[in-house]
Amino acid sequence: MFSKVLIANRGEIALRILRACRTIGIGAVVAYSEADRDSLAAQLADEAICIGPSDARRSYLSAPAVISAAVVTGCDAIHPGYGFLSEDEGFADVVRAHGLTFIGPSAEVLEHFASKEATRRLLEAHGLRTIPGSGMLRDEAHALEEAERISYPVLIKPSGGGGGKGMRLVRTARELEATFKVSRSEAKAAFGDDALYMEKYLGDNRHVEIQVAVDRFGHAIHLGERDCSVQRRHQKIIEETPSPALTEAERQDLCQRAVRAVVEAGYENLGTLEFLVDSRGEAYFIEINCRIQVEHPITEMCTGIDLIALQIKIAAGEPLGINQADVVSRGHAIEFRILAEDPSNDFRPQGGQVLGYLAPGGPGVRMDSHLYPGYEVPPYYDSLLGKLSVWAPDRAQAIARGDAALRELLVDGLTTNIELHRAILANQVFIDGKVTTDLLDRVGSAPFVAAGNR
Amino acid sequence: MPENRNGATSPAPRGAAKALSAEAVSGQGPDVRAERDHLAISRLADDLLPALIAKLTAGGLGEIEVREGSWKARLRRPAGSDEGRGVAAWSSLDSHSGHGHALGRGPAASHGRGTAEERARRAREEEEAEELARLPIVATSPAVGIYQPRKDLAVGIRVRAGDRIGTVDVLGVREDVIAPADGVIGSSLAEAGEAVEYGQELIRIELSENARGLDANGADREAAAVLGEA
Known part of the structure; x- marks a missing residue:
């Protein structure tokens, strides 16, 4: 196992990785840009290092800055989180050349799966239907x-x-x-x-993705699926598991075919296979994400497995240590992406200072957020303020817990999409589990916003 | 006066910056702040940036930072680059902005609108310049890596703005630590061979009364250097 990991990311995911490192008892150094000096991850870390200016190209996207920071702080691995350098095979290669481990697939695996078009053909050859x-x-x-x-x-x-x-x-x-x-x-x-x-283009389609984990020895498990059909302009807003779009038999079949295909195709580490499911329940593979995903918490809530700890373990060359029978998915989980954007103003991103912040609580409620009162949201990066995830024994109760938690969540000083989430939860199409990926774009957000304001 | 802070340019009013950010925090809605920020950015981009680029190209400076209102702009000449290919960064000031931002406090563009308000602002700026000139300037790290000061560097040596006074080794590639202003080498804030982060304060550059007096009297800079070394 590693002794110390450099966290080369920001926001809620930097905090999430820090928590995983602490849980499994390894050191962590938070690498931050000048704009993130006051970030919660940098404040909570035992060690933090400024790697560059606010411009991501000279900090979070700069391979020399990130690797130099890992070297001078004595880290033996780098966790890239999501976005930034997380799927950059060139970066993974240079990390290895400096005697460090990239927490993710190897450079060869990333390169193998870098082209979406080639990956579609590859996985089609291994039994997955493609569009x-x-x-x-x-x-x-x-x-x-x-x-x-x-x-x-x-x-x-x-x-x-x-x-x-x-x-x-x-x-x-x-x-x-x-x-x-x-x-x-x-x-x-x-x-x-x-x-x-x-x-x-498939008209009324659903976005369903399968979480897989493959170790160096070719042992592989799937951790069920996530439904990310609630989207706006192809950006996911709400995710849930299990998917209301699939029957139990369809789910089992898809998960098994997905994990078999990626192992045969030579994949390694944590990964997510994304599918579009058409109105007849037919699943078409669209792409693979070779990294931890934003929406991983709902899988963790249902399976009880810490995906980031598992990812670190695989990268360290250890066997998975669990097999498919050990993965038992219980209940229903929903995640809400809390974004600093204004739904009533064409979702314009909002910067500014968080004047007040209160995370919700109660049974089955999880908040992954880097906010705190007084925090100034920097204008340079994405608008994700945090992720509220709820778990309950079934979908109806999960929706009820979601609504209660959203009512409690307070982010004062910024315009957020919290009310939009509540409006979607109250919408009959969502309650019926029939949301398709184009719904928000087709009807527009106005009816939801209006409903939310009633 | 060192040449990077002479009459052609003057620093942004710090007092005004304080007032503005205090106002922004108290009572104003995010919309007002957002609009103000948009205005600030477009004005900074239209007026200030070209002036700063010209300044960076003309002078030997490695980096210029200017604060105005609740915003700051920083231009840096990438290590080893050709003249004028600077990189600009904008950022909103935060409560810890004092850390590592001591570079090139001086220059800001003067906007050519001759209103009374503008004249009053310039007067304020000149006062600020006087005040800033008395403060120590600090050379900061251009990157995260291993720091080495220039071998012949010692307290009291005179340096010019843009002089290389050390390096930071980034995976075998040396990035220059640049003196942000004319002055005299003061105390070291980091050891040779130490791991440093981006923006870390490395060396104080002092604008001693002695050196400034000589400059004011038109004395030879070489003479000042000899005095400094003695």
Whole structure:
């Protein structure tokens, strides 16, 4: 096991990793940018080190700064969290070259799964159904040809992208002609790679993902699924497990096929396979995330397994120590992403000072947040203020606990989406477990906001 | 007066900054603050940034930081880069902003609007400049790594703004520690071979009465250096 881990991230996930390190009895150093000097993780850590200015490119995204910090503080491993350098195979390679361990898949594994398009073909070969799609699009004519073959509507996707960024829905050939060049230059600007591919757009679909863990010895388990269908512009807002979209038989089948496919394809460490499930319950693999996910707490609440501790253990070369029969998922959990954005003002991100903060409590309530009264939310990074997760023996009780906890949660001084969450919980479509990924974008947030204000 | 804080430029009013941030904390809604911040950013970007870039290009400075209102702007010339390719960073001031931010306190752009208010502000700024000139300046670490001061560095040596006074080794690549202002080497705040973090205070640069007096009298800078070393 490692003696000391450098936490190369910020916000709630830096705090979450610090907690995992303390729980398993290893040291931790929090690396922070100048803008995060007052962050809760930096304050709570036994050791913290400033690695650069607020600009992430010179701090959290700077491989030399992060690795140098690990070296001078005597760490033997680096935990990248999510985002930033978490899926960067070049970074993982340089970390290893400095005699340190990257907590995540090896550079080779990351590289193997780096291209979404290639990963789809790879996992298709290992038994996962994929959405009808194209290869890399050579040019506009090729794109038009492929769109005809697949049939409209189609989604144009950047190969190097993630988190739904840069995706475009195209309904007609005329729309495709109008957006192809723009999509290409946007992809280039956002990801440094203008490669695009195309997929059939599934209308009423659900987002379901399978959490897997694979150790160095090829032992693998799945930890059930998460339903992330409540999205706004492809950004997840609410996640729950188990998914209301699947029957028990469908769930078991999908989980088993997913874990078998990734092991055969050579995956290692913690990972998440994302699927779109259509109205007939058919699951199509879309991508794999080679890192810890934002929404991991709901899986932890139902299985009782500390995923970050497990991830550290796998990276240290230890065997999983549990098999599939040991993973028992109980009850129902829901996570709410608390964001500093204004739902009534086109979700504009809000910076500013937290004047008051009170985390909710009670049975089955978990708050992962780096907020405290007086904390100044820096304007440079994402708008995630924290994650409220609730657990209950069944879905109806989980919704009730979620609403009670959201009513208790106080974030004074910032505009947040807390009321939007309450409105979604009260919505009949959500109560019926029938939310599709396009619901919020289709009906707009206005009815939800209005309902929330009643 | 050292050349990086002479009449062409003057520091942002610190008193005003205090008043503004106090106001922002008490009673104003986030909307008002957000709007103010947007205004501040666009004004800083339009007026201040070009002036700062010009300053960074013209002078031998490695880094310039300016505070105005509740915002600060920092420009840094990347180590070993060509002239003028600076990197700018904006940030909102926080309660601990004193730490590690002592670089280049001086220069801020003067905006060319000749209103009475503007003149009054300039007068305030000049007073601030006088006050700041009496404070010690501190050279800070450009990166996280292992610090080595320049071999010949000793207390009392005169340095010019932009002089390399040490290095920080980042995985075998040396980044320069730059004197942020003209002055005399004062006490060391970090040991040779010590692991340092980004922004850590390393060496005080003092603007001694002696040195300033000589400058004011137009005395030869070389003479001042000799005096300093003696």
